[in-house]
Amino acid sequence: MKNNLSNSIVFATICCSLLTISCSKEAPEGDKTVTQTTVDQANPKNESSGIITPEDQLISFSAKHYQKNDSQNSKYGCPAHKNFVYTCAKKLGIIESRAIIMRNAAEMPDTYQSGLDNAYNQQWSHAYIVTSLFGSMQWLWGDADDDFYDNLNGDGGELESPEGYNGMYAGYYYAIGNRDLGDWYVGYACHYITDVSFVLHTSFPGAYMALHHFDYEAWIDSNWTAGHNFSQVVNNVASSSFYTITDAKAGIRSAVRASNYTFSTNPKLAWDNYVSSGFPTGAGTGNSNCVYYTKKMIEEATKWTGGAIKYALNKYNKW
Numbered sequence: 001m002k003n004n005l006s007n008s009i010v011f012a013t014i015c016c017s018l019l020t021i022s023c024s025k026e027a028p029e030g031d032k033t034v035t036q037t038t039v040d041q042a043n044p045k046n047e048s049s050g051i052i053t054p055e056d057q058l059i060s061f062s063a064k065h066y067q068k069n070d071s072q073n074s075k076y077g078c079p080a081h082k083n084f085v086y087t088c089a090k091k092l093g094i095i096e097s098r099a100i101i102m103r104n105a106a107e108m109p110d111t112y113q114s115g116l117d118n119a120y121n122q123q124w125s126h127a128y129i130v131t132s133l134f135g136s137m138q139w140l141w142g143d144a145d146d147d148f149y150d151n152l153n154g155d156g157g158e159l160e161s162p163e164g165y166n167g168m169y170a171g172y173y174y175a176i177g178n179r180d181l182g183d184w185y186v187g188y189a190c191h192y193i194t195d196v197s198f199v200l201h202t203s204f205p206g207a208y209m210a211l212h213h214f215d216y217e218a219w220i221d222s223n224w225t226a227g228h229n230f231s232q233v234v235n236n237v238a239s240s241s242f243y244t245i246t247d248a249k250a251g252i253r254s255a256v257r258a259s260n261y262t263f264s265t266n267p268k269l270a271w272d273n274y275v276s277s278g279f280p281t282g283a284g285t286g287n288s289n290c291v292y293y294t295k296k297m298i299e300e301a302t303k304w305t306g307g308a309i310k311y312a313l314n315k316y317n318k319w
Contacts, residue, residue, distance in 0.1 A: 055166065058184055062104035065111070080224065081106040083231055085190045088306035091239040092313075101180055102187030102309070108165075109147070109191040125163070126195045128256045130263075131204055137257055140204065144192040145252040151189035152248055152312050174316040186312045193255055193308045197301030199267035202260045208275050216274055218281040220294065227283030228291050233298045242306030251311065255304045259297060266296040 053061045086103035094102070109126065127142030143163075149156040150163040152170050162169070170185035195201045200213050224231050245251035259267045270293035277286045286294075313319050 053166075055168065055181060058165075059101055059104070059180055062101075062108055062184065065104070065108065080220065081110070081191055081194055083224070083234055084194050084302060084305045085187050085309070087234050088190075088239075088242070088302060088309055091237075092242075092306065092309055093319075094309075098179075098183050101183045102190070105184045105187030106191050106194075108188055126192065127201045128196045128252060129204060130202060130256055130260055132262050137253070137260075137263060142201075144196050144201070145249045148189050148192040148252050148308070149248040151185050151192075152308075152315075156249070170312055171316055174318050179318060182316065182318060186309060189312070190305050190308045193252060193304050194301050196252055196256050197259050197304050198297055199259050199261050199271050202256045203262065203267070203271075208279075209271065212275075212279045215279045215281050216271075219274070219286060222281060222283045223286075227285070228295075230295065230298055233295045234302045237299055237302040237306070239306060241303055242310055243303045245307045245311035248311065251304070251307065255300070258300050258304075266293050266300070269293040270297055 082103045085106035086099050089099035089102050090096075124142055125147045126144055128139070128144045129141040130137045130139055132138065143158070143160070146156050146158050146161060147163050150161055150169060151165060154164065154169045154171060155162040164185065165188055168181075168185065170182045170189065172182075173179070173185065174182035200209065200216060203209065205213070220230060223229065243251070243254075257263050261268050261271060269289060273287055273290035273293060274280075277290050280286045
């Protein structure tokens, strides 16, 4: 477990309802034997109605989930995660069929997640909140590093591990020759490093950040392909600039430092200018500095997401 866990529980009690994640914020709980009927009925809004999808259905279920969300205006259909992972995979030369599997898995942690995290809430899994202690980065709350590591490599040694979806991980499937499911877990794991590349997932939430977390994400969503066209930022990042990760948890911490309000200029200015813009949510809104520094965060998220794919495929020699 992280240091100062007791302090983190206090922090969680205060903030867990305010620190929400990406496009959907709730998760299912409990391992259940499912049929196709229960898969169709799984409701990400209700933690108690969640499911664990069997491994032989993961890829088809994710494809169905992707198609459903891509065809409707749904808060569970945020384009960012799938765009980051798919674009990075293609830039790395991954063939279309593999990139699609990774893409479809990338948004799944927002609506379907297994593990001990669901004993209290999903927010813990998608955050890595830090503060400054005598100038050093001090962990406060969240375990995105564990979820990232465990979905790629298995048990990371924490009390709550293993936290890979359904207790499994990319390395296991690659080792037994199931490249498709290995790729699925890579896409799933990438979700966590993308999340912690954004200021909302790494910074202690003041009143504005707590109250307007959803608004900022809605603004990014509204401007993903319209307005400021943030998706083009992802497209413009060269694969040669993707970060090199040699240790999964250290990679998360580096991404966190780069996106934290206290430790880095770009996320601080992105958020401060979002506040001064009046918390906009629509396409084409927000002042020029808000747009500029948000694009800088998106660039960083792209580099870390691409780095995560490189890390996994290098580690398991599955290019």
